[in-house]
Amino acid sequence: MSDANRHYVLAAGGTGGHLIPAFALAVELERRGHHVALITDARGADIPGKPDFLPAHVLPAGRFGKNPMTWFAGVKAVLEGRRMALRLFETFEPSAVVGFGGYPALPALLAATSAGIPSIVHEQNAVLGRVNRLLAGRVQAIATAYPEVKRLKPKYYPKEHLVGNPVRAEVLALRDEPFPPFTDDGLLRVLVTGGSQGARVLSDVVPDGLAMLQPALRSRLQVTQQCRPEDIDAVRERYRSHDIPAELGTYFEDMNTRLADAHLFIGRAGASTIAELTAVGRPAILVPLPIATDDHQHFNTREVVKAGGARSIRQANFTPTQVAKQIQAMAQRPETLATAAHASWNCGRPKAASDLADLVTGFGGSELMDVIRVGGNNARGASQGEMVGQGAATRDEMS
Known part of the structure; x- marks a missing residue:
């Protein structure tokens, strides 16, 4: 040979x-x-x-x-x-x-x-x-x-x-694309996923957390969220009651396109998720899966959190108030979010x-x-x- x-x-x-x-x-x-x-x-x-x-x-x-x-x-x-x-x-x-x-x-x-x-x-x-x-x-x-x-x-x-x-080629192709424009009066596009099966805690907490944002930021939200099939109707009703525009689905085939458009990601801290976030350069609020073997999702977050590209919240502390607090800190000024995006990008390989x-x-x-x-x-x-x-x-x- x-x-x-x-x-x-x-x-x-x-x-x-x-x-x-x-x-x-x-x-x-x-x-x-x-x-x-x-x-x-x-x-x-x-x-x-x-x-x-x-x-x-x-x-x-x-x-x-x-x-x-x-x-x-x-x-x-x-x-x-x-x-x-x-x-x-x-x-x-x-x-x-x-x-x-x-x-x-x-x-x-x-x-x-x-x-x-x-x-x-x-x-x-x-x-x-x-x-x-x-x-x-x-x-x-x-x-x-x-x-x-x-x-x-x-x-x-x-x-x-x-x-x-290593990440998928279609995700890696986004690395050289600029961070989506985010201005003082422009949309704040938030992408929420919990892995292949969704995550109930995200469905329970994120809508109410987004609703607690200051009006100037809340009024600019545009949310895309992956949910479990059994949760999707309740999550849709929750967003409707908060008057927050949200597109929900149990699976998105074009996830790379949605990641490209997102200003902020909220989700689990699996290895592939973090590899894709850092390959593209997207700020994130990460919620490690508490039952992951050896607590590995928590340790997966350490590099990007230390760099300033993400915030990590233990599931026990993942409340609507905490979600609103972290988003407010990350997105209060356009340059704050852009800086976090660049920090995430620098962690990519x-x-x-x-x-x-x-x-x-x-x-x-x-x-x-x-x-x-x-x-x-x-x-x-x-x-x-x-x-x-x-x-x-x-x-x-x-x-």
Whole structure:
């Protein structure tokens, strides 16, 4: 197999948070002339947005909950998935396997280790996930989306590469567009979403919070809000009673266009959400999901909040009064909101897909290519070297 035309396997759990960056990497690798295959679960195989060129292989992957009685079945499923992945590797011959977290990634990465195939994991959140923690000692590189990642042991710092979180091409295309004009008497367009299923707390709190704004700001509101199907009628009535114009829906296919038009975002703090907000440069009021594993959504907010691009409110403190207070502070003057937008934009990592692809393609080259790489980044292994160093910033380089 030539170095210009290699095979790579991407393994990811079946949620958008895991698959969106996997799809972005697949597109970049395919653009470079490589062949890519996906290992996921049944949800991931059917998720919207999967590139047409990307074949999906569904493997069993056990889940390991709090009840030890379920662990035997989980281990059995993982071992079966590992056997199936090894058979796939025999025919597909990947140069490297890339995991994006979630239990479906586990069998593929275990198979890569046993087959002697280089493996990399990408962590989208600011806390290393369970599967990535389990595999950190086995993989050759750990790609991260944030400068500081909790639950990553210091002994693995030499494997760490800050690349960012790849986002959809249609969102990334908005990065060079200017922040929408916002004047003392112009509209204030607010976009409210709670992830793929909406969030009830946003439906309960945001309309009343917007209604508490000072009249000069309230009269200029134009709201777009995603709601759960069971909540939408009540939310519509609440906005109507407050005399606030609002467009509601359970799903917006043109979310990138709505993000482009928005002056302010209110919503959850998932990794993909923050990556898109910072890619485009939009101020935000973020409400981390309180039941997120290891409280990772709270830690996802820290970089952009510290930079001044967002405000973070714990759900227990997310009241109409607090919403009004934060919006009033952010939008009281046009320059205040524009400054927050620029701070958010500065936190974006628009080359994430390219930098991750550079890291991935640094593995599995010919012997001559490996010799060329040695020396430039020797602390991270001879199989990475200078080629990796060109794209991905390491913890040592950031200090």
